[in-house]
Amino acid sequence: MTNENPIVPPGSERRDAVREKAQKVKAKQTRAKMLRRGGITLVIVAGVAAIAFAVTSVVVPALNRPTLTPENLEDDGIVVADSDDLSPMVTSSLEATDPAEPEAERASSASAVSIRVYVDYLSEGSAQFEQTNSSQLAEWVAQGAADLSYHPVALLTAKSNGSKYSLRAAGAVACVRTHAPESALAFNHELLVEQPSVDSEGYTDKELAALAAAVGVDDTKAVRECIENEDFVTWASETTQRVLEEPLPDTEDVRLTGAPMILVNGRPYQGQLDDPAEFAQFVLTVSSEAYYSTASPTPTPAEEPEATEEPEPAPSETAEPEPTETPAE
Numbered sequence: 001m002t003n004e005n006p007i008v009p010p011g012s013e014r015r016d017a018v019r020e021k022a023q024k025v026k027a028k029q030t031r032a033k034m035l036r037r038g039g040i041t042l043v044i045v046a047g048v049a050a051i052a053f054a055v056t057s058v059v060v061p062a063l064n065r066p067t068l069t070p071e072n073l074e075d076d077g078i079v080v081a082d083s084d085d086l087s088p089m090v091t092s093s094l095e096a097t098d099p100a101e102p103e104a105e106r107a108s109s110a111s112a113v114s115i116r117v118y119v120d121y122l123s124e125g126s127a128q129f130e131q132t133n134s135s136q137l138a139e140w141v142a143q144g145a146a147d148l149s150y151h152p153v154a155l156l157t158a159k160s161n162g163s164k165y166s167l168r169a170a171g172a173v174a175c176v177r178t179h180a181p182e183s184a185l186a187f188n189h190e191l192l193v194e195q196p197s198v199d200s201e202g203y204t205d206k207e208l209a210a211l212a213a214a215v216g217v218d219d220t221k222a223v224r225e226c227i228e229n230e231d232f233v234t235w236a237s238e239t240t241q242r243v244l245e246e247p248l249p250d251t252e253d254v255r256l257t258g259a260p261m262i263l264v265n266g267r268p269y270q271g272q273l274d275d276p277a278e279f280a281q282f283v284l285t286v287s288s289e290a291y292y293s294t295a296s297p298t299p300t301p302a303e304e305p306e307a308t309e310e311p312e313p314a315p316s317e318t319a320e321p322e323p324t325e326t327p328a329e
Contacts, residue, residue, distance in 0.1 A: 070174035165202030175226035180217035
């Protein structure tokens with residue numbers, strides 16, 4: 001068979017066929033590549049969507065979760081109303097206290113003072129103050145010489161290997177105060193005297209719940225759920241931020257600068273944390289100053305009676321003295 005078109009050289013039809021086939025193969029490969037890219041893109045998009053959904057389902061509810069406020073607190077603190085509120089551990093330490101100790105006796109005999117203790121449950125100073133002063137604090141409260149309160153704060157949250165122990169411990173104390181208020185002081189005392197070391201992860205939420213149960217809380221289920229759900233962690237964070245930014249209650253523009261901070265009638269204690277005698281002397285001094293600075297009421301002067309004219313006394317008749325005789329020379 002001969003090529004009827006003299007313009008087309010022999011074999012051109014074969015080359016056209018090969019070229020057309022090559023173009024079809026290339027087009028097929030291009031479509032396959034596009035499908036593969038599209039599939040990979042869909043997988044990536046699906047993965048990102050899944051991650052976004054997971055993050056949203058966890059983070060958004062947490063962000064939208066309202067801040068729960070604990071109960072039975074005053075100025076965000078545990079107020080020790082009377083000796084019945086004292087921890088059994090603190091109360092038992094009174095047996096070892098010498099009631100004749102001069103400093104303690106003098107401080108206790110002074111007028112009642114307000115003692116506020118701001119504590120971080122990872123602060124070594126907070127633990128030191130509690131261990132060395134809890135007995136005389138308990139004694140003063142029992143005698144009615146002092147009004148005592150503890151205020152949990154979280155200043156060392158970054159010192160627990162990412163576990164946020166300070167926040168969780170403060171929140172746990174709020175849980176106990178809310179659901180088992182009679183055990184809050186005992187739990188506070190236990191967390192301080194059995195304090196984990198700085199830069200450790202501290203107690204887990206389950207271990208905190210177990211410690212709360214060990215001090216004898218009544219409603220262990222409610223306390224455990226509150227601690228493990230971290231119901232008051234947000235409250236602890238907001239409270240700490242507030243006392244760092246605003247003056248502390250009943251003070252002259254005193255702000256929280258560290259833990260522990262001990263205020264006696266609003267005045268910060270700057271002495272040794274492990275010296276009960278020095279602290280007792282400070283309490284006595286502040287109490288005495290408050291006592292003597294209290295102005296006594298000034299009595300209203302009585303109206304003076306109107307002056308009356310008194311009759312002049314009658315002159316008395318007296319004999320004139322006789323002249324003495326001068327002896328002659």
